[in-house]
Amino acid sequence: MPLPILICDDSALARKQMARTLPKEWDVEITYATNGLEGIEAIREGKGEVVFLDLNMPVMDGYQVLEAIQREDLPALVIVVSGDIQIKAHERVKSLGALDFIQKPVSADAISHILQEYGILELALGGQEQQAPMIEVDLRDACQEVANVAMGRAADLLAKLLNVFVKLPIPNVNVLEVSELTMTLKATEDYGTVSALCQGFIGAGVAGEALLLFHDSSFQDMAKLMKLENPEDEETELEVMIDTANVLIGAFLNGISEQLHMKFSQSHPVILGRHCSVNHLISENSDKWSRTLAMEINYSIEDHDIQCDLLLLFTEDSLPTLNNKLGYLLD
Incomplete structure (x- = not known):
């Protein structure tokens, strides 16, 4: 009998990549789950003796899946892929x-x-080569998975520098008109006033701006983690913003460039506004943005009152090159 394999990931691109990397000589039957709840149900049905599990997923994340497997004593060998x-x-x-x-x-x-x-490969050797079910991947899904990997690279660097654990969301990726981008930014208004900076980037056929919105309530806690003197000083706040931007934007762009095999040059960061409402920030800068591919990530730090939003805004002219680059991941 083929070995029941479960690939549990909300990204169609990640599921497709995972299935492709399994050994060809492995006699397995593959089941896919797009969130943790679907994954647990598949394991209960005996479809996941070996599970390849993502962590950041909707409905039920990978940590919750692992907790449920332990709690219910389900027979599953889990390898986290994140x-x-x-x-x-x-x-x-x-x-x-x-x-x-x-x-x-x-x-x-x-x-x-x-x-x-772990001796798992030997459990199902010698069968006929299995054909994994076809998975359709669109541009948005592919971009979201690329953003997911880049997000993890940036979080890892920030975590190492500050000795913290960075809580990661599911990246939000969409092709937006200016009005829709305005609505996206306004969604952060619940956090009160913000300070923001932007940094341009350009590669071969790809250009855009990285936008970092720092929630003002986060400054003092962040300054303490960075071991900066005078955490309430305005110059200290500026240093916190620029240092955080250098880490998150630089590492995020490096994560994208590694996956798409292209290099980015970055301009100097420019302050867009300080201690203002998101509405004011938008009205002052909306003429800079047109139709764009937006990658949005909210970073927060566990056990600290620290939140910032990173938006990567690619120009509309960048879409053909991105499509071409992503095609290599899809084929």
Whole structure:
């Protein structure tokens, strides 16, 4: 009988990449789940003796899946496959019973090594080559998975610098008109006043702006983590903004460039506004933005009152090049 394999990930691109990296000689039957709840139901039905599990998912995330497997004593060997490469994420999944951790994007060599290391590959050798079900991947899904991996790279760097755990959301990716982008930014108004800066970036056929919105309530806590003197001083706030932007924007763009095999040049950061409402920020700068591909990530730090929103706004002219680059990931 083929070995029941479950690939649990909300990204169609990630599911497709994962299925492709499984050893060809492995006699397996693959089931897909798009969130943790679907994954748990599949495991209960005996469709996931070996599970490749993402962490950041809607409805039920990977941590909750691991907790449910432990609580119900379900027969599943779980290998976490995630873009969240923070050391504390590794430690948490191992403490919840995960067999091991593989960082995204996955490679066939990494998968084969882990399967051999734990003796899993030998469980189902010698069968006929299996054809994984076809998975359709659109531009938005592919961009979201690229953003997910880049987000994890940036969070890992910030976590190491501050010795914290960065809580990661599911990236929000959409092609937006200016009016829709305005609504996206206004969604942060619940957090009170913000300070913001932008930084332009350009690569071969791709250009845009990175926008960092720092919630004003976060400044003092962030300054203390950075061990800066005079956390209430305006110059200290400026230093916090620029240092945070250098980490998050730089690492995020590097994460994208690694996946799409292209390099970005960055301009100097420019302050867009300080201690103002999002509505004011938009009205002062809306003429800079037109139709755009937007990647939106909200970073927050566990046990601290710190939140900031990172938006990558790609120009409309960048879409053909991005489509072409993403095509290599889809094929």
